[in-house]
Amino acid sequence: MKIRLSTLGLLLLGGATQAQAQAAPDAAASAPPPYTVQDGYKVDTETMKGFRAWRAAACDRCHGANQEGMVGPSLVAALKTLTKEEFVKVVTNGRLEKGMQSFGNSPVVMNNMDQLYAYLKGRSDGAITRAKVEEIK
Numbered sequence: 464m465k466i467r468l469s470t471l472g473l474l475l476l477g478g479a480t481q482a483q484a485q486a487a488p489d490a491a492a493s494a495p496p497p498y499t500v501q502d503g504y505k506v507d508t509e510t511m512k513g514f515r516a517w518r519a520a521a522c523d524r525c526h527g528a529n530q531e532g533m534v535g536p537s538l539v540a541a542l543k544t545l546t547k548e549e550f551v552k553v554v555t556n557g558r559l560e561k562g563m564q565s566f567g568n569s570p571v572v573m574n575n576m577d578q579l580y581a582y583l584k585g586r587s588d589g590a591i592t593r594a595k596v597e598e599i600k
């Protein structure tokens with residue numbers, strides 16, 4: 464299932480993904496992950512806040528309930544190459560002409576930007592294996 468989703472994401476993104484992959488810094492691969500996950504779906508408090516922000520902002524309307532892509536691209540695929548800085552920029556400012564809305568005026572997103580990134584990065588890395596997570600007890 465994991466393989467099928469990421470293959471679909473690559474197909475959807477096409478050439479854009481390849482171009483970004485070449486520009487991806489190698490250093491990012493060795494940095495510690497910004498999330499903690501157990502059993503694929505139990506996450507730390509901060510990552511849980513990221514999931515709640517994802518739900519509250521309804522990013523799934525365009526990116527799909529499993530981040531697999533719909534109107535907007537697969538974020539599972541996108542976060543393999545997008546840097547955190549690029550992520551923050553696109554979520555804050557949007558790409559209005561391309562249909563990505565701006566969340567700069569959304570407190571729930573702006574106050575949970577790191578957490579949102581951590582959650583989505585975990586999904587993209589394949590470490591968080593299902594979209595609906597629970598907090599580690």
Ligand code: HEC
Nearest residue numbers: 520522524525534535536541550553558561562563564572
């Ligand atoms: C109204 C639809 C819509 C909503 C809601 C939406 N997005 Fe997007 N998003 C898009 C589209 C369309 C694109 C592709 C823009 C482009 O072609 O550059 C995009 C692009 C992105 C990208 C850049 C992907 C890349 O490969 O460069 C990120 C990251 C992203 N969205 C995150 C989010 C997050 C996080 C949320 C919720 C807080 C969200 N989006 C909500 C439509 C949406």
